[in-house]
Amino acid sequence: MSKAGEDEGVPAGQSPPPPLLEGSAAGAKALSKLSTVSSLPGWTKVSCPCCASEQVEPLVLVMLGEKVGPDTKRWLIKLIGTPKKDGGAGLLAHPGKDATGDIIMVSAQRCTLLRAAEELGLCRTYRSGDMEVFSYGDRDNFKDSGNMEAFLTSAERQFIVKNELDGLRAQKDLRVPGLPDNFTLRNRDNIWRKLESVGVIVNTFPLHNPNKLKNLGEAWYSGYQLIQPLDRVNEYFGSSVAFYFSFLDFYTWSLVPPAMMGLFIAYSSGDDQKEIPEAGSQVGEIQEDSGFVISGHMILAVFSMLWSTVVMEMWKRRSASLSYRWGTLNLAERFAEPRPGYRGELGTNPVTGRVEPLFPEWQRGLRMALVSVPVVGLFLGLVVLGMMCFYWGEARVQKLHTDWDSLLTQTLLYAPSVLHIVYTNMLATVYNTAVQSLTEYENHREESAHQNHLTAKVLVFTFFNYFAVLFHIAFFKRDVPLLRKRLASLLIVSQLVNQTTEIVIPYLVDRYVSSPNRNEKEDGSEEDKFRNQGMMPPFPGLFAEYIELLVQFGYLSLFSCVFPLTAVLLLLNNLTEIRSDAYKICKLFRKPFSPPVGDMGVWQIAFEVLSFVSVVSNCWLLVLSPRLQEKCRRGEMSSTDLLLGAVIVEHLLILVKVIIAALIPDEPNWIRKKKEQWEYKSMQALRQ
Amino acid sequence: MSKAGEDEGVPAGQSPPPPLLEGSAAGAKALSKLSTVSSLPGWTKVSCPCCASEQVEPLVLVMLGEKVGPDTKRWLIKLIGTPKKDGGAGLLAHPGKDATGDIIMVSAQRCTLLRAAEELGLCRTYRSGDMEVFSYGDRDNFKDSGNMEAFLTSAERQFIVKNELDGLRAQKDLRVPGLPDNFTLRNRDNIWRKLESVGVIVNTFPLHNPNKLKNLGEAWYSGYQLIQPLDRVNEYFGSSVAFYFSFLDFYTWSLVPPAMMGLFIAYSSGDDQKEIPEAGSQVGEIQEDSGFVISGHMILAVFSMLWSTVVMEMWKRRSASLSYRWGTLNLAERFAEPRPGYRGELGTNPVTGRVEPLFPEWQRGLRMALVSVPVVGLFLGLVVLGMMCFYWGEARVQKLHTDWDSLLTQTLLYAPSVLHIVYTNMLATVYNTAVQSLTEYENHREESAHQNHLTAKVLVFTFFNYFAVLFHIAFFKRDVPLLRKRLASLLIVSQLVNQTTEIVIPYLVDRYVSSPNRNEKEDGSEEDKFRNQGMMPPFPGLFAEYIELLVQFGYLSLFSCVFPLTAVLLLLNNLTEIRSDAYKICKLFRKPFSPPVGDMGVWQIAFEVLSFVSVVSNCWLLVLSPRLQEKCRRGEMSSTDLLLGAVIVEHLLILVKVIIAALIPDEPNWIRKKKEQWEYKSMQALRQ
Incomplete structure (x- = not known):
């Protein structure tokens, strides 16, 4: 921060051009040092004396529109620097x-960071060495509370800055200097959204360090390391990326x-691979096998069904430990300000007593039931319709081809597939736009609820799209x-496609598209480098990554009993997937803002439902298994008995899964204890 | 309380016989007034000045063994009167x-009552008119906190007294005056339990008012009122009885x-009653019906399946409102002292910091998994074995009878039934004793957990016993x-039997057994009347009442589609059941101690599982329905298709039920808000 700064929060633009960016010219090391250690003037004045510090680290870059005049920029800088109580971002x-x-x-x-950390409900290491819910009043007892770079993660600091900017609201009707007269901010308008909508602000993104x-990349994806540096x-x-x-x-x-079980079964029977090419002559072939193949498949099926529940339960425990470790076990989003897009009548929140927009719960429920559900249903119907049309x-x-057999009909043979693909893609695009508006219309108060509802909608559709054909078959x-x-073929093709898109293309892009950029960087000033980060494409979010895992998990748990090598292929795929995903997020995109989260959100539920x-699905495949079907045909077993047996097995397995899920506690014992301690403490505090 | 009492907590036995019980002789009104308003000497000294009051209401009666000498009694009275910090009950x-x-x-x-109310986590009306978690420090802001009879319910006051007595622990090794030398209390021994085990204390029970x-009875069961006085x-x-x-x-x-639906279906088809007597010629008869009977049954079945979920979800909401109303929404049993029977190494509770017995969670889990579950399984196996032997x-x-046909064989025909009944009853008795020890062995920390685990075990067995035959059929x-x-026959017979045992027998007992007692009361002293209450049988608990409802609910939801009048019969039965249960608890038993509870505990889960x-069960009955079976036999429908249809319907219904259960929130919105307010307040309190 600037000790030789301005007098009254006057924007720094009036001071001489800061020397910060001129002194920097040398190698990457010196550069990066400068980017975090910029103890030079030019920053707005720190509003509170306790925050005086030798260094200011640029966290977030705001890119303005090309036509934005210096007046507007000065006004914006002043707004950002004004303390919160005066309506600024602090x-x-x-x-x-x-x-x-x-x-x-x-x-x-x-101060701003610490207060925001309290508001978020972050936990931090207390003097006693345990994690405690951070409290601003008790800040001196928390470890590192003087050094923000150790106390909050860089992602948290950037998220807090973004949150403050996003939360800026006009305190009264006002005009923005340098903008046309017909543009006014009304009282309680969201300033950031409004400025974005008129092109004053083009982009707000966190800065890479x-x-x-570079260090993170080396520890993460460059070598052959088996363990990811998750804390880093x-x-x-x-935390959302880390999760x-x-x-x-x-x-x-x-x-x-x-995978091991699948390998064992595939090799001990040794004919799964053979069967695939000779799909036509299957029944006869299976007849000649000993009973072993099918019973091996059955064991694998039962195993993978129970496996999926155990894995998800163990993950919940792991997730709780991680969330404790990262201080996000006790987030208080419910009690924080509503997300910027939240609309409603201005009123007093009955819980927190804050003045904020209120929107009745039942109205949201009604909107979901009467609008969202039917619309999503309609789109799913359209998917089914498309599939039926395709068939x-x-x-x-x-039929046309066998009747006429010409070059035209031969070309026509491809028409349904092509049309179906085009149709599906168009549908997906329309759907994605539609659910954006739908979720916005549902008007969720918390950002996480908004994200979860949005994700859930996209998820259902994508999943349906992926699996409709398999279910149909x-x-x-x-x-x-x-x-x-x-x-x-899906497993092999989709993995090849994924590996290509995720490794080869990124590599090529980096080599031939980003490299020129990078060269430019070497010579350019610090500021140019920051600006260059804005040229990279924005991070598209984790949806695609998660859905890939979900679909994998689906292949594995839904249909693996027909193809025992699924797990092996997935294992191989994922080992490279970790690296390619890490490479992608580090190198190819702008750094994303990432809110602190305590778990995977809706994905957790999706995986459990799938399991x-x-x-x-597996029990049904059991009924369809060729050997049992053949037995029925030969009258060794009535098909009713077969079905009845499958139904009983299914009910038993579901029962066992429910019991397993109930018996494995969702949190390790020590976390439960910890939470009880917090609860007890706050009960005691309330009593006094 | 005694203003003219003793000097230093000296037992009152040394004072002259208190005039309290001699002055009372007149009518019932005067009597009952005296029993609550006994501002006469004889009570131990109040240890804290703020509690000085004109009246002391006797809450609990302790009956001593016949051979207990005045020394022991004096010691016990002193112990009860000693403040808690000095190791007494306060x-x-x-x-x-x-x-x-x-x-x-x-x-x-x-003071003792208020502190205990805080410890229990009771909620009470705050100055603002809302319910707030009671805090001793803030007691003056709670309504009625000066008048214990308005502030705490009589059941709560009596429970608190019992809890204090039960929680008495020896502070050091000590001898009890008047008892043989070989009887010593070791440090931290539970005094009450030990004295009960040697017969010093015969009985501890709350006193009726x-x-x-009488007033409660008039409002509850004497007239034709449709609404129960639940608050009273x-x-x-x-609250456990009230729930x-x-x-x-x-x-x-x-x-x-x-019931209405059942009546409609039974009358519009009009042949259900006919079918029952002519079970033999059923199939032919049903053939002649239009499709209506069966499809009516199907509608009823689907309806009752969805009905049961909706009812249970609505009950949860009702239960939450009641619990808010009765101040038990936020009980803090986890943070209170462990129950008296809890054993373990003495240590510091990591949550509350209190010194108390500790017992590791995993060891309890191990005991449940390796001992309780196998034992319960064994008994269930014995039930099945018994049933198989019976068949x-x-x-x-x-066979013997048809072969030989003599008087002997005719008598022998009854032997299996008689033996089976004897076997089942013996098994039930042994089981009930066994699960008592098992649950004690599991060593639950909280009384409610202990009760829930005990109830769950008895429940599973009883339920199995009731339904095994029906499931077998x-x-x-x-x-x-x-x-x-x-x-x-089960419905009609069991209702007749229940009504007899619950109405006629109680009436007879009251008339011919209790009445002499009552006459004696009219003349006797207040003290004799108290003592007489001890002669009544102890209240057997609500298990039998709950299981009756559960079995009803089971008949209704599991098998109602075969007998549509079930709901009507149950409705009639329950209208009288309410009265007979109320009469029973008011008139025929000693008043029970009743811990404050926030819900029905394990019964809630039992009803939901059953649903x-x-x-x-219903979908299976659908498959068995005579009309569909006949269709299969005539080849109009393959039995595989029938089964498949039933399976699909079953899965859909379960899905719908899960969705309904997820969509109906378990708590009304205003209670959720209230809870969030509490949470927010305690979060704020913790931060300061």
Whole structure:
């Protein structure tokens, strides 16, 4: 912060161009040091004396529109620097090289960060060495509470800055200097959203720390290390990213038992691979096998069903420990300010007593029941309709081809597939836009609830899209050989495609598209480098990564009994997946903002639901298993008895799964104790 | 309390016989007034000045063994009167008519009650009119905190007294005056338990308040009122009893829709009654019906399956409101002292910091998994074995009878049934003793956990006993007519038997056994009347009442589709059941101690589990329905398709039930808000 700063929060643009960015020219090391240690003037004045510090680290970069004049920029810098009680963001702002440039660097002083940490409900190491819920009043008893870089992770600091900027609201109707007269901010308008909508603010993103990033990358994906540096991922990218990688890690290791079992069964029977190419002559072949193949498959099926429950329960425990470790076990989002997009009548929150928009719960429920559910249902219906049209079209074209057999009809043979793919993609695009508005319309108070509802909607659709064909084959066509063929090809093809898109393309992009950028960086000033980060594509979020895992998990638990090598393929895939995902997030995208979270959110539920659906699907596949079907045909067993047996097995397995899930506590004992301690303490505190 | 009392907590036995019990002779009104307003000397000294009061109401009676000498009695009274910090119970004691009598009356001073209320985590009306968690430090802001009779219910006050007595522990090794030398209390021994085990204390029970009881009875069961005075039941008998009656009430009213539907279906088809007597010629008869009967049954079955989920979800909401109303929404049993029977190494509780016995969680888990579960399983196996022996014996005897046909064989025909009944009863007795020890062995820390585990064990067994035969008929014999006959007879017979045992016998007992007692009361002293209450049988607990409801609910949801009038019969039964249960608890038993509880405990879960099992059972009955079976036999429908259809319907229904259960929030919105407020407040308190 600037000891030789301005007098009254006057924007720094009026001071001479800060020397900060001119002194920097040397190698990467010196550069990165400067980017974190910028104890030079140019920053807005720190509003509270306790936060005086020798250094200000730029956390977030705000990119302004090209036509934004210096007046507007100065006003914005002043707004950012004004204390919160006066309607500002209580942050520190720096205008960059000169007052007319199109960037503002933002940082935060100690007080703002600490208060926000309390508001978020973060836990930190107490004097006693345990994690305790952070309290601003008791800050001196928390370890490192003087040194923000050790106390809060870089992701948390950046998230807090973003949160403060996003939460800025006009205190009264006002005009923004330098903007046309017809643009006014009304009382309680969200300033950031409104400025974004008119193009004053183009972009707000957290800044990378090249040095830290390089070290992290080396520990994460460069070598052959088996263990991911999860704590450092959490420090740099935040807990939501860290949870994804932790789960990926956990899930990959938990694939070892089913993979070994699958290998054993595949090799001891040794004919699974043979069967795939000769799908036509299957029944006869299986007849000649000893009973072993099928019973091996059955064991694998039962095993994988119970395995999935145990894995998810163990993950919950792991997730709770991680969340304790990262201080996000006790987040208080419910009691914080509502998310910026939340709309409603202004009123007093009955719980916190704060004045904020209120929106009745029942109205949200009604909107979900009467609008969201039907719309999502409609889209799912359209998927089914598309699939039916595809099958119908294919049958028609096939018939046409056998009847006429010309070059035209041969080309036509591809038409249904092409049309179906186009249709599906268009549908997905429309759907994704629709659910954005739907979730916005549902008006959730908390950001996490908003995200979870959005994710859930996309999830259902994507999942349906992925599995509709497989379910159709399994439940309507009842064609196990086709299912096996399809599953094998999906697994192999989708993995090849994924590996290509996730490793090869990123590599090429980095090499031929980013490199010129990077060269430019070497010479350019610090500020240019910051600006360059804005040129990278924004991080697309973890949805695609999670859904990939979910679909994998689905293949494995739903259909693995027809193709025992699934787990082996997935294990191999995931070992590279960890590296490619890590590489991607480090190198190819802008750094994402990442809110502190305590678990995987809706993904947890998705995996658990899938694990129960898998019982139904596996038991059905058991009924369809060629050997048992043949037995029925030969009259050795009535098909009713077979079905009855499968139903009984299914009910038993579900019962066992429910019992396993109930018996394995969701939290390790010591975390439960810890939570009880917190509860007891706050009870005691309330009594006094 | 005694203003002219003793000097230093010296037992009152040394004072002249208190005039309290001599002045009382007149009518019931005067009597009952005296029993609550006894501002006369004889009570131990109040240890704290703020509790000085004009009146002491005797709450609990302790009956001593016949051979207990005045020394022991004096010691005990002193112990009860000693403040808690000095190792006593901090209560008030009164020796009764004279120092040598075999009773001690116990009451409590204001401070003790208030502190205990805080410890229990009771909620009370705050100055603002809302319910708040009671805090001793803030007591002046709570309504009625000066008047214990308005502030705490009589059940709560009595429970607190019992809790204090039960919690008495020796502070050091000590001898009890008047007892043989070989009897010593070791340090931290539970005094009350030890004295009970050697017969010094025969009985500890809460005292009835005849006047209040009479008024309550008039409002509860004397007239034709449809609404139970639940708040007054809670006031007098405590929340666990009040929850039972609230549930009985709620459940009875919720029987109206299925009863109406059942009546409609039974009358519009009009042949259900006919079918029962003519079970043999059933199939032909049903053939001639239009499709309506069966589809009516199906509608009823689907309806009752969804109904049961909705009812249980609505009950949860009702239960939460009641618990808010009665101040038991936020009980803090986890943070209170462990229950008296809890054993373990003495250590510091990591949560509360109190010195108390500690017992590791995992060891309890191990005991449950390795001892309790196998033992319970063994007994369930014995039930099944008994049933198999019974069927086997019956078949053998039947055969013998047809072969030989003599008077001997005719008598022998009854042998299997008689033996089976004897066997089942003996098994039940042994089981009940066994689970007592098992649950004690599991060593639960909280009384409620102990009770829930005990109840769950008895519940499983009883339920199995009740339903084993019906399940056997439905799933193995697959004989719907027999099931219907059996169900109808069970419903009618068990209701007749219940009504007899619950109404007629109580009435007779009251008239011919209790009345002499009552006459004696009219003349006797207050003290004799108290002593007479001890002669009444102890209240057997609510297990029998709850299990009756559960079995009803089971008949209704599991098998109702074969006998549509079930709900009607149950509705009629329950309308009288409410009265007979109320009469029983008021008139025929000693008043029970009743801990404050926030819900029905394990019964809630039992009802919910049953409601899911009912889907499986109903869908299976659908498959067995004569019309569909006949269709299969005639080849109009393959039995595989039938089974498949039933399985699909079952899965859909379970899905719908899960969704309904998830969609209906377990607590009304305003209670959720209230809880969040409490949480927010305690979070704020902790931060300061």
